[in-house]
Amino acid sequence: MLSVEDARDRILSYFQPLASVDVPLLEALGLTLDEDLVADFDIPPLANSAMDGYALRSVDITAASKYNPVSLPVNGYIAAGDVPTKPVSPGAAVRIMTGAPVPEGADAVVPFEDTDEEARRQISDTISEISVNLCAEPGENIRPAGEDIQRGATVVTKGTELTPGVIGVAASLGRTSVRAIRRPIIAIVSTGDELVDPGDELGPGKIYNSNAFSIASMSEKYGAVAEIVGIARDSIESLENLLEEAVKYDMVVTSAGVSKGDYDVVKDVLAKGGEIALWSVRMRPAKPLAFGALNAPDGRKVPHLGLPGNPVSAMVAFEQFGRPAIRVMLGKKALPKPSIVAILDDPVHNHDGRRVYARVEVYRDDNGNFRARSTGNQSSGALHSMAYARGLAICPHDVATIAAGSEIKVEMLDWPDDDLLSAPIDD
Ligand code: AMP
Ligand code: MG
Numbered sequence: 001m002l003s004v005e006d007a008r009d010r011i012l013s014y015f016q017p018l019a020s021v022d023v024p025l026l027e028a029l030g031l032t033l034d035e036d037l038v039a040d041f042d043i044p045p046l047a048n049s050a051m052d053g054y055a056l057r058s059v060d061i062t063a064a065s066k067y068n069p070v071s072l073p074v075n076g077y078i079a080a081g082d083v084p085t086k087p088v089s090p091g092a093a094v095r096i097m098t099g100a101p102v103p104e105g106a107d108a109v110v111p112f113e114d115t116d117e118e119a120r121r122q123i124s125d126t127i128s129e130i131s132v133n134l135c136a137e138p139g140e141n142i143r144p145a146g147e148d149i150q151r152g153a154t155v156v157t158k159g160t161e162l163t164p165g166v167i168g169v170a171a172s173l174g175r176t177s178v179r180a181i182r183r184p185i186i187a188i189v190s191t192g193d194e195l196v197d198p199g200d201e202l203g204p205g206k207i208y209n210s211n212a213f214s215i216a217s218m219s220e221k222y223g224a225v226a227e228i229v230g231i232a233r234d235s236i237e238s239l240e241n242l243l244e245e246a247v248k249y250d251m252v253v254t255s256a257g258v259s260k261g262d263y264d265v266v267k268d269v270l271a272k273g274g275e276i277a278l279w280s281v282r283m284r285p286a287k288p289l290a291f292g293a294l295n296a297p298d299g300r301k302v303p304h305l306g307l308p309g310n311p312v313s314a315m316v317a318f319e320q321f322g323r324p325a326i327r328v329m330l331g332k333k334a335l336p337k338p339s340i341v342a343i344l345d346d347p348v349h350n351h352d353g354r355r356v357y358a359r360v361e362v363y364r365d366d367n368g369n370f371r372a373r374s375t376g377n378q379s380s381g382a383l384h385s386m387a388y389a390r391g392l393a394i395c396p397h398d399v400a401t402i403a404a405g406s407e408i409k410v411e412m413l414d415w416p417d418d419d420l421l422s423a424p425i426d427d
Helices: 004-012 116-122 164-172 211-221 236-247 266-272 309-327
Strands: 019-025 053-056 070-077 091-097 110-111 129-132 154-156 177-182 185-191 227-233 253-257 274-281 288-295 301-307 339-344 355-364 369-376 391-396 407-412
Touching: 004 288, 004 309, 053 070, 053 129, 091 129, 116 129, 154 164, 164 211, 185 211, 185 236, 211 227, 211 253, 211 309, 227 236, 236 253, 236 266, 253 309, 266 274, 266 301, 274 301, 288 355, 301 309, 339 355, 339 391, 355 407, 369 407
Parallel strands: 070 091, 185 227, 185 253, 253 301, 339 369
Antiparallel strands: 019 177, 053 091, 053 110, 070 129, 274 288, 288 301, 339 407, 355 369, 355 391, 391 407
């Protein structure tokens, strides 16, 4: 039997980062930047005020203090977006708003709080003179031109993930789009005579096609675009029909039809039309797995991941093999999901020497320790066990039992409430 890691390595050897395209900023979140972001102007472009206050020459107020306020005539007002037209004359001040360019001559801004601005405003709307209660260092409360980003600087380098911060920087450089590695499109094909799509009537002997929806959602969660192609019936022609459509995309994911049953046609079709490997992976759930490459009419070899049909197996296998493949196509590292160590509330048993992925809820106890609690029936068909699963608790293949109260590694699927990791800030 193949280990999960060996299977993953073999699978990932079929994938590489996709081409880059111009992506509008608001569609770029999470993608990988495929260019350096270089500033062709200073940010901020001009020295500007960091406070609402008065722009002046610091030498004019060296003597100022609470007990000895210095009065200066106010001869101008500059708002954010204005362009100052005249310099501040010696011995005078200009009223200035945060973000407004500092006029020539001024080398400091004294905030309203350090003047008698408030008292004066109660008497009159126009202020022709101001008293300053504090001296200022040259440069005080002035953000110099280029303080944030200097013209010519490489602000963000190629290969960086487009986080909200990076997207904000790109916008501050005036960009409307960036060059980024495009999202892969994953074709999803379900197989089985018993399947009916949600919305259609559930006849006798039928079940709803849940795999297409869980796998599509996981694909999108990890940054791909999901294209649900449809349900193939358990016949070679039906599956071939759908695969014809599916190979137009970057990767094909099928579910079911890879075990040893009479109607497991996925393996037969793939044996005809492409390369195929059928593996037993040393994991529970999700032992049977198919992987191969389909021949597209345009000559491309399209990687094909054949998931087991059982709904939990399909999800766990996609987590282990589909997610890293998406990451590679997106130009990211194929790292496993972050894991934590938790204390088990319920034992995890291993019957047959496979790595067990037990579905667990994760919470923190009163001492702040992570705890992992089984989500219930761990059968590979019991999909409801995934609904509250925030992690997969891992029992190694060569360990028979991990007892309640022991520590266990948990690969996190989702972080329940954002507060699982956060601690209050004492301040
Ligand atoms: P198979 O791999 O075809 O033997 O399917 C294994 C189990 O998974 C059977 O109980 C199927 O009914 C179930 N199954 C297969 N495909 C789906 C699907 N798309 N959605 C939900 N259950 C499925
Ligand atoms: Mg089947």
